[in-house]
Amino acid sequence: MAKEVFWCSSCLNMSTRPRITFDQEGRCNACQWSDEKKTFNWKEREEELKKNLKKYTNASDNYKVIVPVSGGKDGSYIAHKLKSDYGVEPLCVTVRPPLETKIGQENVYNFVSSGFSHVHVSPDEEAMAALNKYGFIEKGFPYYGWLICIHTAVLQIAKRFNIGLIFYAEDGEIEYGGSTEKKFQATYDVSYQRKVYLEGGYEKVLEKAKLDESKLFWFKFPSEEDCKKITLTHWSYYEAWDSYRNYLVAKEHCGLKETEDTNTGTFTNFAQNDQALYALHAYLMYLKFGFGRATQDAGIEIRRGAMTRDQAISLVNLYDNNYPENFLDLYLDYYEMTEDDFNKVIDKWVNKDLFDKVNGRWQPTFTIK
Structure with a gap:
């Protein structure tokens, strides 16, 4: 190997992981963060959540916040918590994925049936397939078109319903080992979303796909002026993130089903x-x-x-x-x-x-x- 690789001394995070760092004991920043969270006063962060909810839910006569959901554990958990613990009725948005599975369809249906308002976005299939193929070949990212759309389509919905706050799940950079740039910031903007989650340069992908403009609506961000009116946040900022707990809650309250066998x-x-x-x-x-x-x-x-x-x-x-x-x-x-x-x-x-x-x-x- 050109450069010797190593693994976290606590978990198995690898030194090859983008943006990861390690301390002198060889522990990755995900493990350091896991310990650091145990020292937090989460009540203070919950108060910050309540302030943000009050700020944004007073700003609209429509739905107050958006929660992107797939029918899986995390979005279901967040929607359930907002509704049951804070009395906030979220508008839940699903962007239909490529090669959707039967259990995925069933879980979305079960989630909606458990008592949530929901918008299901089905982007143009030709455009989705072309962007995904380009992403697979040129970026090594087999669903890059869908990755674009789960950000852009949600923002387009927020614009049309005049919703100013979107709750995403965990900040993967912080939770799993990556950039800690936003560790102590509750919210972020669309420019950060474009830079980190779309890896920059998504416009070039749209351009090189050479698709008719009419097929690309759900794959484009709203105007810069409209984006400035929308604030993004991660639920993991306000509460110690536990994906297994989320699974148990979603299973009990939102009808989540798991596969019979282990996943590939x-x-x-x-x-x-x-x-x-x-x-x-x-x-x-x-x-x-x-x-x-x-x-x-x-x-x-x-x-x-x-x-x-x-x-x-x-x-x-x-x-x-x-x-x-x-x-x-x-x-x-x-x-x-x-x-x-x-x-x-x-x-x-x-x-x-x-x-x-x-x-x-x-x-x-x-x-x-």
Whole structure:
């Protein structure tokens, strides 16, 4: 390997993770944050939540806030908390994902039926497929079109309903090891969203896709002036984030169902169940950086005290290097590619310092320590 890699001494976060940092004891900033949260006065942050709710819910005669939801655990949990604990009726927005799964459809239906107002956005399928294919080939990001849309479409809805506050789930940069720029800021703006979550340059993707303008409405941000009227926030700022707790609450109150078997590439069955492309995204992440879906899930379990590091290593070795064979025909049909061309795209994004190809599949040259 060109540069020696290492792993967090507490969890399994890898030194290859973008924007991650480690302390002198070799602990990643996600583990440091997990301990730091235990010292917080969360009542003070709850008061900040109440002030923000009062500020923005007095600003509109329509729905007061938006919660983006997929039918999964986190958005369901936030919507439930707003309604049951704070008396705020959110407008929930789902952007229909590509290659939507049956259980994903069922979970959205169950969530809405549990008592929420809901807008279901179905962007133009041709545009979504073209942007996702471009993202897969040119960015190594197999649902980049959908990633754009889950931000832009929600903002377009906020503009039309004159809603000034949008609740996203956790700040993944802070919770899982990344930039700590917003650690002590409750809210952020659209410019930060564009820079961090769309990795910059999304306009070039729209331009190079060469799609008719009429198909791109849901993939574009509102005007700069309109965006300045909308404030974004993460629920994880106001309450210690616990994805497993969210799952239990969503299961009890919002009808959330998990898959019968473990999900492709990991040992869990209750998260990211709404679309088939997530498995490809996780596999590409593994080939780029050396860690996949199981590593991320194991880190969450270690930090909440439900798993030892040694147990996590065994699970990661078992699950992370998982070519999504079960979805291959679906991917080839969706991207309109041959298997050979599909694998050439995958090969293009492999970190050759971390992997060698053996019998047609990429195998790690590293051993987790």
